[in-house]
Amino acid sequence: VVGLRALATVSLVAASGLLFTACSDSTQAQPLEPPIVLLSTDVAIGLVDTHGAQGSCPVPFDSSWPYARDTDVSPQDFDDGLTLAMALNLEAQGDVVVDAVVPIFGNATVPAEMLVARQIVRNLKGREDIPIEPGAMGPASQTLQPAPVWFDGSVVPIEGPEGSFAAACRNRGVDLMRERLLASSRPVTILAIGPMTDVACLLNVFPDVAGRIAEIVVLASRVEGESLTINGKIVDDFNPREDPLAATLFLAAKTPTPVPIRLMTFQLTGQTSQADDLIFFDASTLRGPTPSTPASERSLAWVLAALEPRNAFWSSIFGTEEGPFDQYTLAATLWPHLFACDDALAYVLQCPFPAWSSAYPTDAAGDPTEIPFNAPANPCVDHGPGSSSLAQVPAQIVVTFDLADTGPLVRGTTGIDGNLPALDAKARPVTACTGFASQSARQEFQNLLYANTW
Numbered sequence: 001v002v003g004l005r006a007l008a009t010v011s012l013v014a015a016s017g018l019l020f021t022a023c024s025d026s027t028q029a030q031p032l033e034p035p036i037v038l039l040s041t042d043v044a045i046g047l048v049d050t051h052g053a054q055g056s057c058p059v060p061f062d063s064s065w066p067y068a069r070d071t072d073v074s075p076q077d078f079d080d081g082l083t084l085a086m087a088l089n090l091e092a093q094g095d096v097v098v099d100a101v102v103p104i105f106g107n108a109t110v111p112a113e114m115l116v117a118r119q120i121v122r123n124l125k126g127r128e129d130i131p132i133e134p135g136a137m138g139p140a141s142q143t144l145q146p147a148p149v150w151f152d153g154s155v156v157p158i159e160g161p162e163g164s165f166a167a168a169c170r171n172r173g174v175d176l177m178r179e180r181l182l183a184s185s186r187p188v189t190i191l192a193i194g195p196m197t198d199v200a201c202l203l204n205v206f207p208d209v210a211g212r213i214a215e216i217v218v219l220a221s222r223v224e225g226e227s228l229t230i231n232g233k234i235v236d237d238f239n240p241r242e243d244p245l246a247a248t249l250f251l252a253a254k255t256p257t258p259v260p261i262r263l264m265t266f267q268l269t270g271q272t273s274q275a276d277d278l279i280f281f282d283a284s285t286l287r288g289p290t291p292s293t294p295a296s297e298r299s300l301a302w303v304l305a306a307l308e309p310r311n312a313f314w315s316s317i318f319g320t321e322e323g324p325f326d327q328y329t330l331a332a333t334l335w336p337h338l339f340a341c342d343d344a345l346a347y348v349l350q351c352p353f354p355a356w357s358s359a360y361p362t363d364a365a366g367d368p369t370e371i372p373f374n375a376p377a378n379p380c381v382d383h384g385p386g387s388s389s390l391a392q393v394p395a396q397i398v399v400t401f402d403l404a405d406t407g408p409l410v411r412g413t414t415g416i417d418g419n420l421p422a423l424d425a426k427a428r429p430v431t432a433c434t435g436f437a438s439q440s441a442r443q444e445f446q447n448l449l450y451a452n453t454w
């Protein structure tokens with residue numbers, strides 16, 4: 001969830017899943033139907049792998065401008081896997097309905113992630129009925145390097161229903177999302193906990209599904225001006241970083257009815273990975289259900305074993321075990337009273353310049369004089385001369401609570417080859433969550449994670 005390299009009242013009835021609402025014409029409480037969730041997820045728990053397709057993102061900075069191969073093999077993130085296992089455990093007690101799972105490149109490669117999804121859904125939880133189909137194998141951002149041109153010199157457009165992204169982004173996972181949305185008797189919440197390539201495709205190619213979506217809850221974004229650090233080390237906002245173009249097209253999507261988008265900002269989701277407020281997952285915190293069953297013991301044992309390499313890897317960098325990230329989206333869907341969220345506007349800030357741009361500064365020999373996306377006076381927080389670890393991060397999703405800031409969606413340097421297109425779109429109204437509702441809500445979040453993750 002973060003790149004390593006660049007890396008109300010909590011009620012007991014809510015906690016037990018017995019949510020009630022009062023009928024207007026009756027004193028008798030009626031149980032609410034549980035939310036239906038669909039996961040767009042780079043589920044990689046237990047994998048030692050690359051980031052899937054990061055190497056085709058626009059990154060290199062030698063004058064020949066070739067693609068850089070992704071050779072960064074490491075124990076990949078477990079937070080999607082914990083989210084998926086937790087959702088299935090909560091479904092078994094009637095708190096949520098898991099409608100479908102669509103793995104997407106990101107933490108790891110899609111083929112390997114498909115096996116992780118099956119391991120959790122089919123083997124550990126015995127759910128043969130939940131459809132699992134592969135989503136995007138790589139980012140849309142590769143279409144930026146450089147933008148194709150027609151014979152007459154005009155640029156092949158990326159954006160819009162007639163653009164190249166919408167023409168080629170469909171896959172079995174996106175089609176499955178559409179089918180499940182249309183077939184559902186109630187609106188569905190999409191947990192977008194990987195790169196935004198598939199949700200961008202869904203909204204751009206099938207805008208008519210908008211009315212079937214209760215909300216899209218996204219693990220992404222930073223509050224304007226916020227530096228992203230974990231235990232003092234700068235990290236990046238991994239999901240948009242993996243496909244900044246798709247993240248932009250997602251926010252820019254025009255639908256017949258507005259799709260509610262909830263952004264779980266790093267200000268909230270980074271909190272419980274800090275050493276002084278850590279929520280962590282190992283045999284001392286995850287105990288499984290009481291009483292246990294042979295199936296629950298088997299599932300817990302696998303999860304604990306699969307966590308270990310990643311925790312060791314994370315600890316070697318940050319000095320602590322890794323906290324929860326993607327689980328915030330599930331918690332926000334099931335227990336929204338735990339979080340402090342407000343109306344906000346989201347925009348995308350371009351960090352100049354890509355290495356192949358004609359505007360990229362070079363010396364007389366044609367060699368670059370700065371690191372890509374780290375130019376002096378760079379508008380992106382944490383970027384600038386010297387922050388070479390962010391040289392592969394072309395843009396940021398930024399949240400502002402100044403609702404008068406209705407400027408363009410894409411900000412910074414646009415209109416040069418290789419940067420995000422300057423779309424005909426304004427900053428996107430969203431709900432942004434930035435903290436816990438209270439200290440007791442933070443404790444309740446921890447209790448719910450520890451009780452239901454196994």
Ligand SMILES: [Ca+2]
Binds near residue numbers: 001041043107193326
């Ligand atoms: Ca994820």
